[in-house]
Amino acid sequence: MQTATDLVLSPPRRWYQPGIALAVATFARRKPLGAVGLVLLVAFVVVAVLAPFVSPHDPNIGITGARFVSPSRLYPMGTDRFGRDQLSRVLNGATIALEVGGLTVLLGVGAGTLIGVVSAYLGGRVDFIVQRIIEIFQSLPGIIFALAIVTALGRRLDNVVIALAVAAFPGIARVVRSNALAVRSMPYVDAARAIGCSDLRIMLRHVLPNVVAVVIVLATAGLGQAIVSEASLSFLGAGIRPPAPSWGTMINEASQYMVPYPYLLLFPALALSIVVYAFNIFGDALRDHLDPRLRRSR
Amino acid sequence: MQRYVVGRLLAVVPTLLGVSLLVFAVMRWLPGDVARQILTGGGAGQGVTQQQVDQLRRQLGLTDPLYVQYVRWLWGVVRLQPGTSLYTHQPIMKEIGARLPETVELALGAVLVSLLLAVPIGVLSAVEQDKPVDYVFRVFSIGGLSLPTFLVGTLVIFVLQKYFHYVRPPGFASLWRHPGTNVAQMIEPILVLGYYFSAVLSRITRSTMLDVLREDYVRTARAKGLRGTRVVLGHALRNALLPVVTVAGLQLGALLGGAVITESVFALPGLGRYLVQSVTQLDYPVTQMLVLLSAVAYVFINLGTDLIYAAIDPRIRYD
Numbered sequence: 001m002q003t004a005t006d007l008v009l010s011p012p013r014r015w016y017q018p019g020i021a022l023a024v025a026t027f028a029r030r031k032p033l034g035a036v037g038l039v040l041l042v043a044f045v046v047v048a049v050l051a052p053f054v055s056p057h058d059p060n061i062g063i064t065g066a067r068f069v070s071p072s073r074l075y076p077m078g079t080d081r082f083g084r085d086q087l088s089r090v091l092n093g094a095t096i097a098l099e100v101g102g103l104t105v106l107l108g109v110g111a112g113t114l115i116g117v118v119s120a121y122l123g124g125r126v127d128f129i130v131q132r133i134i135e136i137f138q139s140l141p142g143i144i145f146a147l148a149i150v151t152a153l154g155r156r157l158d159n160v161v162i163a164l165a166v167a168a169f170p171g172i173a174r175v176v177r178s179n180a181l182a183v184r185s186m187p188y189v190d191a192a193r194a195i196g197c198s199d200l201r202i203m204l205r206h207v208l209p210n211v212v213a214v215v216i217v218l219a220t221a222g223l224g225q226a227i228v229s230e231a232s233l234s235f236l237g238a239g240i241r242p243p244a245p246s247w248g249t250m251i252n253e254a255s256q257y258m259v260p261y262p263y264l265l266l267f268p269a270l271a272l273s274i275v276v277y278a279f280n281i282f283g284d285a286l287r288d289h290l291d292p293r294l295r296r297s298r
Numbered sequence: 299m300q301r302y303v304v305g306r307l308l309a310v311v312p313t314l315l316g317v318s319l320l321v322f323a324v325m326r327w328l329p330g331d332v333a334r335q336i337l338t339g340g341g342a343g344q345g346v347t348q349q350q351v352d353q354l355r356r357q358l359g360l361t362d363p364l365y366v367q368y369v370r371w372l373w374g375v376v377r378l379q380p381g382t383s384l385y386t387h388q389p390i391m392k393e394i395g396a397r398l399p400e401t402v403e404l405a406l407g408a409v410l411v412s413l414l415l416a417v418p419i420g421v422l423s424a425v426e427q428d429k430p431v432d433y434v435f436r437v438f439s440i441g442g443l444s445l446p447t448f449l450v451g452t453l454v455i456f457v458l459q460k461y462f463h464y465v466r467p468p469g470f471a472s473l474w475r476h477p478g479t480n481v482a483q484m485i486e487p488i489l490v491l492g493y494y495f496s497a498v499l500s501r502i503t504r505s506t507m508l509d510v511l512r513e514d515y516v517r518t519a520r521a522k523g524l525r526g527t528r529v530v531l532g533h534a535l536r537n538a539l540l541p542v543v544t545v546a547g548l549q550l551g552a553l554l555g556g557a558v559i560t561e562s563v564f565a566l567p568g569l570g571r572y573l574v575q576s577v578t579q580l581d582y583p584v585t586q587m588l589v590l591l592s593a594v595a596y597v598f599i600n601l602g603t604d605l606i607y608a609a610i611d612p613r614i615r616y617d
Contacts, residue, residue, distance in 0.1 A: 132313065132316065133316070139597050140317065144592065147573075148589070224444070231448075231449075232446055238574075251448070255452050259456070262456070277445075
């Protein structure tokens with residue numbers, strides 16, 4: 001948090017913040033496993049962003065005369081039943097996973113945080129009603145809800161995101177609310193009210209910054225979860241419409257040919273599990289690192 | 299205590315009403331013309347006149363005002379007569395009844411496997427905190443969290459088929475009439491879903507055990523010379539089990555979600571797969587009933603664990 005003296009004494013901001021590098025270094029020293037997760041995640045993001053430019057072939061168009069080619073120098077991960085280059089499909093699958101995961105978290109965690117903070121801060125009747133509504137949403141199994149929404153609205157990326165965000169926000173709103181409740185009873189909130197801050201200002205400047213740690217942890221775990229859910233939906237045949245190279249779709253298609261052509265299953269399965277595993281070990285370490293008290297919440 | 303129980307029971311009513319309203323609203327708000335879907339069997343709609351569509355819509359009661367449809371549906375559900383499937387024209391309760399045994403067996407089996415795995419793992423990794431055993435189990439349970447059930451299931455099928463030339467008998471045979479076949483059919487799905495559940499559960503067992511092991515009464519027990527196992531199992535575990543049981547209950551309640559994927563992977567004729575089928579076929583009375591059913595199960599199991607909690611833990615006071 002910045003104070004008046006900080007503002008006067010600190011040099012102008014540069015693009016390079018030594019504080020961030022230092023924080024990352026401390027984190028890596030204390031949580032080596034978490035640091036491994038972080039490195040894997042950075043690699044995942046880089047691959048996801050660059051995939052459309054570096055894939056050797058079009059992920060959705062088969063190469064004539066190249067069906068079911070085993071991994072070779074020309075096709076490092078082999079080709080599938082349509083002769084599509086699997087390396088290009090796995091790479092572009094990362095793009096889909098990041099897009100769906102990122103947008104879902106943005107929407108779901110955003111809405112959950114907003115609802116949680118407002119509900120906790122306003123308290124009383126508003127809080128009671130909001131909590132009942134969230135209970136109702138929570139009692140519907142997320143994947144089923146998502147399945148119904150995507151099937152009816154159409155198997156497009158935006159609909160998958162909406163469906164997964166609707167499934168994710170109640171849990172997030174609950175955790176954020178319980179944390180915001182604790183913050184609300186802090187003396188500095190009373191102090192802010194005493195000097196005449198508006199409710200909006202208190203929520204934005206005093207309550208929200210103090211639940212940010214929780215929100216970051218939830219967002220990390222949520223991103224991994226969203227990637228799993230997207231793959232599950234695609235596996236069930238209710239994700240983004242094929243031929244989009246979602247890892248879930250690829251695993252589903254591979255399941256019919258996996259005995260003669262195991263490499264079709266191997267590569268998308270590895271990609272999906274490494275990414276989700278990375279999110280989980282990173283999220284776990286981050287939770288311990290940012291707030292040891294949070295360890296109990298799982 | 300009595301007031302608490304009555305209060306909790308009464309609070310269930312508005313929640314269930316809200317759930318039913320939400321389910322109904324979502325099913326109606328979603329686009330997709332059921333009548334046209336039925337007449338064309340999911341095709342593009344050639345050879346079907348608007349007249350036919352309108353007539354079927356009237357027959358299905360889809361032209362009535364929404365609140366009339368809602369009340370009619372809710373009244374049917376309350377009397378356990380939610381109507382008939384739009385596809386098979388069989389009563390929905392009969393269709394559900396035929397698929398219920400498989401899903402119940404999967405659910406109970408998976409929760410049992412999960413408890414049998416998670417409690418010993420959780421206790422051991424708490425006792426051996428930050429030692430090799432703890433790390434091995436941590437990898438095991440984070441693996442369970444990271445590997446989606448559909449992937450674990452596919453891998454199990456793959457390994458057995460490719461390297462052991464073993465293929466599960468398809469379908470589902472009654473546990474009572476064909477116990478041998480039934481076990482062969484259900485063992486893989488139960489283990490896969492149980493492993494997934496155990497991941498969360500063992501983490502919770504570990505963290506509550508860690509808290510309890512630092513309590514004064516554990517130190518007292520050690521100080522008066524009780525053996526280590528006696529302290530851990532008799533004093534600590536008994537007190538740590540409560541949250542574990544709660545989460546196991548919640549998992550049971552949220553099971554239909556897990557069953558959807560497991561049953562699809564293993565092609566089991568259960569409620570989860572029926573739900574996927576009804577969604578893709580726009581068989582909305584079936585979808586509505588199944589979603590409502592899973593929500594009701596969730597709410598009641600939640601209520602049940604809360605009440606058990608209140609009954610066995612004297613420290614908890616509800617006013």
